[in-house]
Amino acid sequence: MTAIDAVATYDVQRSSTTVFLVNREVKRMEEVEIVIAGKFLPVSVKATTLSDPDVYAKNTLHQPERVAPHRNDSVTIERGTVRVQLPPVSWTVIEITH
Secondary structure, eight states: OOOEEEEEEEETTTTEEEEEEEEOOSSOOEEEEEEOOGGGOOSEEEEEEEEOSSTTOOOOSSOTTSSEEEEOTTOEEETTEEEEEEOSSEEEEEEEEO
């Protein structure tokens, strides 16, 4: 069973969709596919992920940027399908322009 939670919003004025994803899996990366059909086919996509290779890492006074958002270069668009790799214990936001 996958440990992914997701929610999406659509902005009519900007013609964009924002997808928020959480991977609660502690040991493995998960791939997510978002299929978009009809007149809302994606034109561009950008993903930002908050994660660290050490799933127990935390920000401290001495390392305030240890766990920080970074660009997720695994995101792709192909024929209306957006794919992204989610590291273990991570939070990802995907911005899709239509």
